[in-house]
Amino acid sequence: MHQPPGYEQYGSNGNPLACRLKKALYGLRRAPRAWFEKLKQFLVSVGFVVSKSDASLFVRVISGSTLYILVYVNDIIITGNLSTSIDWFIQLLNSTFSFKDMSDLYYFLRIEVTRSSGCLHLCQKKYIHDILDRCSMTTTKSVHTPMVSSSTLAKSDGECLEDLNEYKSLTGALQYVVLTRLDIAYAENRICQFMHNSTTAHMIALKHILRYLCGTLDFGLVFRPSAPLSLVGYADANWGLDFYDQRLTSGYFTTEVTWLLSLLQELKLKSDNTPNVWCDSSSAVVANPVLHSKFKHVKLDLFFVREKVADGSILVGEVPTCDQVADVLTKTLSVTYFTRLLSLLRVLPVEKMGE
Incomplete structure (x- = not known):
């Protein structure tokens, strides 16, 4: 290492000395x-x-x-x-x-x-296997959904955990899994809400997710680069927004779609199709210019959606509830309904990626 300025020392031959590094310093902030x-x-x-x-x-x-x-x-x-x-x-x-x-x-x-x-399959099999191995669940019996449909988690469920480190560590690790496993997004979001005060019931819900992943290690997101751009309103915005009118989510989706269109333009990619934001409620489709006074706090969101719809850059339409793929991300579902929507979400094992 070079000597720091102002602290230079020279050898007998007049040449500057060099510092001998005994231990490397990693993680420097800059x-x-x-x-x-x-x-x-x-x-x-x-x-x-x-x-x-x-x-x-x-x-x-x-x-x-x-x-x-x-x-x-x-x-x-x-x-x-x-x-x-x-x-x-x-x-x-x-x-x-x-x-x-x-x-x-x-x-x-x-x-x-x-x-x-012509397809891409993104999977985190090894990463998930390492998580399962860490908590000795690689051979555990698998389940069909990441969360029991009748399950409702609350702060007072079960006894408080004496050591929260394991719960926090596993929950944090699963947050990275959501990148390729949208099927566990809702269940993961639910257990994240109790990281400050975790109980035995919350730990059971966490291990239920791990049991589900144990049986679906090969699952991952499938992309078809040549497919036309058609965007479904995956309801990320519904997380923690249950007390708002559903129309609020249209503004969120439109913002996400607008960002994606900007990104594709920079990538020199263009689709002939106008992207769609699908809602399963007719009240969520922003078409009526008359606003009720209780929605003053979301006026800007609604006007933003209207502007995009008016200039033809976004289409907002209604989809039947039975075909709303975003339900995977917003609620617990039965095995049959969950499995059907999962295929529409394109979360599939690698052997089905070309289908």
Whole structure:
């Protein structure tokens, strides 16, 4: 290590001495930011543009060649429309920095990637298996749903846990699983509400999720890149908003769709179809300009939706309750209903990804 300024010492030959590092210091607060800034400057210098929708995404479009770079600290995904451009950039990157080329993408941030018939299957089998192994549940009997349909969790259920660390640790680990397993999103959200005061009943609900995952290790999200853009109103906004009118969620969905359209535009992708936000309640479809006084607090959301509907960038429609895929994310369901909606949500085992 170089000596810090103002504390330089010199040897008998007059040359500056070097510090011998006995222990490396990891986790310096500024290190990731400094590294990202250095990498960002390099990418911009070779023609990349920073995405406005995602600060970790860089796009380079030059004479028919399109490159996408997604950065997470020192883990990088590189893709594009020309293999020659990808090879050129990898060589350039390797000549500037010390990098290891991992070849085709198959594992990234504990997410497994499988390709087949133009589809992508994102799975966290190994990560989930590690969680199950940690709590000795790899051979436990599996269940068909992540939460019992008749279950209602409350603060006063069961006796308080003496040690909350295990509950908090497992709950936090499952939050990362939700990235590829939307089927456990509602159950995970419910157990997260009791992290400050967990009971034996909450621990039972947590282990029920783990038992469900034990029987569905191969499940993951399936994407079809060539499929037309058609967005379903997955009801993330309903979490913790039960006391609001359902019309509030339309504003949330429209914001998410608008962001996604902006991201696709930066990726130079365009769909001929207008995205849809589906609601299973006619009152949730914003069409009537007359607002009741009790909805003053959501006026801005409603006007925002109307503007998007009026200019034709968003369609808000009604879908029958029996076909509302978002129910998987907002309530406990019977096994039959849950299984049917799960296939519509495209959370499938890898062997069914091409169907």
